[in-house]
Amino acid sequence: MNEYPKEFLDLLQSVKAKRPQTVIKHILEHGFITSEELKNTYGYNHPPRAVRDVREYGIPIITYRVTGTDGRKIAAYKFGDPTDIQNNLSKAAGRTVLSKALKQALIDKYGSKCFIYLETMDKEVLQVDHRIPYEIGGEHDEKDIDYYMLLSPSANRAKSWTCEHCENWKKKDSSFCLRCFWAYPENYDHIAGKFEKIISLVFTDDEIDDYYKLIELSGEKTAQEVIKKIIHEYLK
DSSP: OTTSOHHHHHHHHHOOSHHHHHHHHHHHHHSOEEHHHHHHTTOOSOHHHHHHHHHTTTOOEEEEEEEOTTSOEEEEEEEOOGGGHHHHHHHHHTOOOOOHHHHHHHHHHHOSBOTTTOOBOOTTTOEEEESSOHHHHOOOOTTOGGGEEEEOHHHHHHHHHHHHTSTHHHHOOHHHHHTBTTTOTTSOSBBTTBOOOOOOOOOOTTHHHHHHHHHHHHTOSSHHHHHHHHHHHHHO
């Protein structure tokens, strides 16, 4: 701990919330923490979210890759330059809790559905998120509701993980995000920098039987493979 300036240590010690405090203490003791440790040791099934909690206190965190216990590359996190805390603090302080009025305005305009999965669901389940991640695009006036989107909890977790592992997370180019699926799924050119397209097809209720029959009759391993083959044959 002596290697860090007093101002930085004071900031670390001021964090009282359990999840970010856990991350901070582990890094202070071991120098870094891995996504594997966050999940297996501390029970945080979405490691990037726990790290994001730390960043939102203005604490600089660097993401890099290490080898996990199974030999695969996993994410690891350590403190960044302590002198960056002023910039991070001003940004964290400027972040506001998104209002219920904003959520209702989005529902009134787009319906009670997830922008990513296009699935209609109870509005209490839906979460409001910045289309362009706050860490890249900053805050916007809630009156401009098209800067925001409605996401199911699983879509929000998937978006957070993808954005935090995207090449633009360090570059912070808002124009890059403007053409990304995770920000504007209704009109996009790439998915986190990759030239890809996604069709979100949800099977519910009796349709689930169709899902498994599709795989069984085709002999393929996944429904995605079956659907791609059907489309390819149809377009010939």
